[in-house]
Each structure stands twice: as C-alpha cells, then as structure tokens.
Amino acid sequence: MSTLPPRAVELLRAVHERPGLTRAEAAKTLDLGTGALTTLVNRLQDARMVAQAAAAPTGSRGRPTTALVPHPDGPLVGVGLVTHRSWVVRVVEVGGAVVAETTGGILGATDGDAVVRDLRRAVDDLDARLDGRVRAAGIAVPGPVRDNRWVKATLLDWSDQDVPALWGAVDRPTDVPLVVVGNDATLAAVGEARRGAARGSHTHLHLHLGIGMGGAVTAGGEALDGDHGAAGEFGHMPFGDPERACPCGAHGCWGRTMDGEDLARALGDPTPADPLAYSERVLDRAAAGDVAAAAAVQAQARSLGRGAAGLVNALDPTLVTLGGLAPRLLAVAPDAVRAAYRSGLMSYRRADPPPLRTAGLGDAAPLVGAAELVWDRLWQTG
Numbered sequence: 433m434s435t436l437p438p439r440a441v442e443l444l445r446a447v448h449e450r451p452g453l454t455r456a457e458a459a460k461t462l463d464l465g466t467g468a469l470t471t472l473v474n475r476l477q478d479a480r481m482v483a484q485a486a487a488a489p490t491g492s493r494g495r496p497t498t499a500l501v502p503h504p505d506g507p508l509v510g511v512g513l514v515t516h517r518s519w520v521v522r523v524v525e526v527g528g529a530v531v532a533e534t535t536g537g538i539l540g541a542t543d544g545d546a547v548v549r550d551l552r553r554a555v556d557d558l559d560a561r562l563d564g565r566v567r568a569a570g571i572a573v574p575g576p577v578r579d580n581r582w583v584k585a586t587l588l589d590w591s592d593q594d595v596p597a598l599w600g601a602v603d604r605p606t607d608v609p610l611v612v613v614g615n616d617a618t619l620a621a622v623g624e625a626r627r628g629a630a631r632g633s634h635t636h637l638h639l640h641l642g643i644g645m646g647g648a649v650t651a652g653g654e655a656l657d658g659d660h661g662a663a664g665e666f667g668h669m670p671f672g673d674p675e676r677a678c679p680c681g682a683h684g685c686w687g688r689t690m691d692g693e694d695l696a697r698a699l700g701d702p703t704p705a706d707p708l709a710y711s712e713r714v715l716d717r718a719a720a721g722d723v724a725a726a727a728a729v730q731a732q733a734r735s736l737g738r739g740a741a742g743l744v745n746a747l748d749p750t751l752v753t754l755g756g757l758a759p760r761l762l763a764v765a766p767d768a769v770r771a772a773y774r775s776g777l778m779s780y781r782r783a784d785p786p787p788l789r790t791a792g793l794g795d796a797a798p799l800v801g802a803a804e805l806v807w808d809r810l811w812q813t814g
C-alpha cells in the first residue's frame with residue numbers, strides 16, 4: 433500500500449474504521465471537496481482496496497447515496513490466537529469482517545514450535561484458498577512476549593520461543609510475513625480500544641483475568657507496551673500476599689490471589705490441573721448459591737476491585753474494561769467488587785469514578801487487536 437498517496441491511505445483508514453460510510457461522510461471526515469474525493473475513491477477502487485455500494489437513503493428527501501465498502505477482491509490479514517487449549521486463525525478484510533476461520537487443538541503438541549508451525553500452515557492454507565490476498569499476519573499468545581519472543585507460555589511447559597524465526601523456518605509455497613507477535617491481553621486491550629467497549633476513549637485500562645491477571649493501558653488506541661513490548665503484567669504487581677511465591681519469580685503477586693489455585697486453596701481442594709476450568713466451575717457454584725464457593729469468590733472479587741482502584745489511581749483512565757473471567761466475577765459478586773473498588777479510590781475520584789465495564793469483544797478481542805496492529809503496519813509500510 434506504500435504506492436498509494438498519503439491521502440488515499442487516510443481514506444482507506446476511514447473506510448477501515450467505519451466500513452459503509454457514505455461518500456459525504458468521507459468527504460467531511462477528510463475535509464475534501466467532491467472532486468478530490470472522487471479522485472481518491474477512483475484510485476482506491478483501481479487498486480482493489482475500496483468498492484462503492486448503494487447506501488440506505490438518508491435525510492427527508494431520501495436521496496440515494498453511495499457507501500464506501502471493502503473491495504471484494506481487496507487485501508486481507510491473517511491473525512492467530514493461541515490459548516492453553518487450542519488455537520484459532522482468522523482472516524479478516526478491511527473493516528474487520530471475518531472472511532475465513534480455522535481452528536486446531538494443541539493437545540499432544542510437545543512444544544510451542546509445533547503450534548507456531550501449525551498456525552503458519554493454517555494461514556498459508558487460507559491464503560491459498562483466498563487467491564493469495566493475505567498480506568501479513570499477527571499472532572496473540574498467552575504469556576509474556578518480549579522483543580517478539582514468547583518468553584513463557586502460561587500453563588504450558590514451553591518457554592523462549594522465537595516466534596518470527598519459527599514462522600520463517602516453515603517451507604511453504606506462499607509467503608505471508610509475520611509482522612505482529614503480542615501478548616493476548618495486550619492485544620485484547622487494543623481490540624477493545626479500537627472496536628470494542630473502549631472505542632473512542634482517551635486512556636483506557638483493560639484487565640483480563642485468565643490463568644493469571646494481565647491487561648494493558650491504551651492511549652488513543654495504542655497500547656503502552658513498554659520498551660520491549662512486555663508491559664501490562666498487572667498480575668505481577670505486589671497487591672497479593674507478600675509471603676506467597678509466584679512462578680514468575682516474584683513474591684506477593686496480585687494474580688495469585690485471583691487464580692484457580694487460590695480458589696482451590698480456599699476451598700480445600702487439590703491444586704487443579706486446569707485452573708481456568710476450575711475457576712469457571714467455582715463461579716458457577718457461587719452463582720447457584722453454594723455458600724463456600726461464594727465466600728471464596730467474594731475474596732477474589734474484593735481483590736479485583738482493590739487492584740483496579742490502585743491502577744485507576746495511578747493511571748487515570750477514562751474507563752476500565754474487564755475481560756476473561758473478570759466480568760463473571762463482577763456478575764457473581766458485584767457488591768464486593770464495587771465496594772472494594774470504591775474504597776481503594778482516592779477520594780476525589782469517587783464522585784465520578786471510571787466505570788468498570790464488561791469488555792465488548794469477548795474471546796475474540798486479542799484477534800481483533802492483532803488484526804488492527806497488522807493493518808497499522810500495512811498502512812505504514814505496505
């Protein structure tokens with residue numbers, strides 16, 4: 433896309449952000465006259481980036497108007513998400529609509545290398561089916577990512593995967609470059625800021641409760657991801673029991689007060705093999721009125737509220753989005769979360785605290801965020 437003039441890229445971005453916007457809206461957004469807009473639209477149409485379609489009539493006269501939509505033969509991006517149970521690969525078009533998807537399991541995979549290779553093959557196979565329109569790819573992984581290296585897979589016994597090198601080492605007939613590797617919660621935050629519950633926010637805090645607690649701060653739709661892309665490990669802030677060791681090597685990590693192992697300890701159960709599934713079951717039991725489960729969940733709910741308040745005091749976000757199991761914690765124990773949140777806030781923030789809002793994109797948020805960052809790279813570099 434580097435061959436496009438900057439104003440054409442701006443128009444393409446406008447269509448990406450609001451597919452189906454009318455020509456009049458596009459002209460207003462970019463502050464363009466009718467002639468200049470027509471020139472840019474023709475350019476993007478010739479480049480098979482944007483197409484025109486009849487839009488629903490607007491205004492009292494019901495004048496027909498023209499909408500700008502993704503070109504049916506336009507560029508695509510591939511994005512993959514690895515969880516501790518499975519992986520999914522999606523191909524999306526300009527505007528974010530999903531045009532193809534495939535999934536696979538990771539059970540039986542002996543290392544992360546095999547999973548990265550599976551993702552590469554999946555993207556290439558979809559690219560071949562879609563006439564080679566996939567321009568670039570991104571991957572979201574569970575666990576910290578530093579300088580594109582997947583440092584540690586949460587719950588999986590893999591570490592230090594050089595993801596771009598693994599991607600490049602697969603001998604395939606097509607060549608879709610991998611341009612984004614990110615932590616799943618960080619990419620979920622970007623997804624929420626661009627197309628989810630935090631769309632349009634100035635600054636936004638996303639908290640994702642999964643195996644541990646992660647998230648990110650976004651500003652203007654960009655994640656503040658640190659010098660090495662490894663920021664947002666909120667679960668490893670010392671909001672927990674200072675005596676308790678965390679697998680990360682630190683003591684007192686906040687996330688240890690909110691995981692499945694913590695619930696099992698509180699309920700006198702053995703350490704669960706799948707702490708996420710265990711947490712889900714305990715939340716179900718608490719919702720159904722199990723008193724012991726409810727007490728354990730209340731403790732975690734208070735920890736969530738308290739930690740969120742501390743981060744709000746430090747970061748001053750417009751809102752807080754909650755992903756993973758955090759919305760369930762809020763739903764099952766809303767009073768405990770909100771009371772702890774309120775009491776942890778500096779007093780001047782209490783009159784109008786940033787809302788705690790359920791994330792809007794669900795499990796797809798990391799895929800949406802990954803796709804947005806891949807598109808960003810394509811707009812910049814082609």
Ligand SMILES: [Zn+2]
Pocket residue numbers: 667668678679680681682685
């Ligand atoms: Zn830790």
